[in-house]
Amino acid sequence: MTTAFLIAAIVMLVAMVPPGVVLCRGDLPASVVAYEFITSVAVMVLALLAQAFRRPSEFEFPVLLAVLLFGSGLVFVRVVERWL
Amino acid sequence: MARDIVADILLGLASLVVLGASVGVAVMPGAYAKLHFVTPAALVAPVLVTLAVLVQAGLSQNSGETVLALVFLVVASPFLSHATIRAIRVREQGDWRENKR
Numbered sequence: 001m002t003t004a005f006l007i008a009a010i011v012m013l014v015a016m017v018p019p020g021v022v023l024c025r026g027d028l029p030a031s032v033v034a035y036e037f038i039t040s041v042a043v044m045v046l047a048l049l050a051q052a053f054r055r056p057s058e059f060e061f062p063v064l065l066a067v068l069l070f071g072s073g074l075v076f077v078r079v080v081e082r083w084l
Numbered sequence: 085m086a087r088d089i090v091a092d093i094l095l096g097l098a099s100l101v102v103l104g105a106s107v108g109v110a111v112m113p114g115a116y117a118k119l120h121f122v123t124p125a126a127l128v129a130p131v132l133v134t135l136a137v138l139v140q141a142g143l144s145q146n147s148g149e150t151v152l153a154l155v156f157l158v159v160a161s162p163f164l165s166h167a168t169i170r171a172i173r174v175r176e177q178g179d180w181r182e183n184k185r
Contacts, residue, residue, distance in 0.1 A: 018110030029115030062153035081171035
């Protein structure tokens with residue numbers, strides 16, 4: 001286990017808290033921005049955790065999450081634009 | 085040893101960037117101002133983490149997957165930011181173009 005990667009992952013998890021508050025309590029546009037921030041950081045957290053624990057099965061999560069969150073983010077902002 | 089130190093410095097910088105951006109997203113007024121602070125977390129920090137992974141682990145299948153995910157994040161996030169600004173502007177003004185309703 002590489003401690004620095006684990007510490008960085010924990011710090012980034014903590015950094016998700018303020019945008020999480022914005023996501024829950026802000027207006028819709030601010031919530032969308034906070035959602036994008038959290039998704040970007042979540043990909044990094046998964047990459048850091050995979051690197052920290054060095055389990056081969058975990059290295060695929062950040063790749064999948066990056067692809068899926070990009071697609072879902074585009075769909076979400078389009079829904080916000082047209083229907084919400 | 086030197087690799088560990090360089091990787092630690094890069095990870096520390098990435099963490100600082102994300103923490104600062106997090107505070108920015110929390111305290112700035114309005115979605116447009118908040119969106120400026122998504123960019124450091126979606127562009128700068130992944131580059132730093134990618135460099136840290138490459139410095140620490142070198143090129144391997146596992147580190148390659150990590151780098152792939154982070155590079156995809158760097159490439160995709162500007163498109164998502166653009167789409168977000170467009171959506172917010174359409175919501176507020178009815179059209180994303182200036183002086184058009």
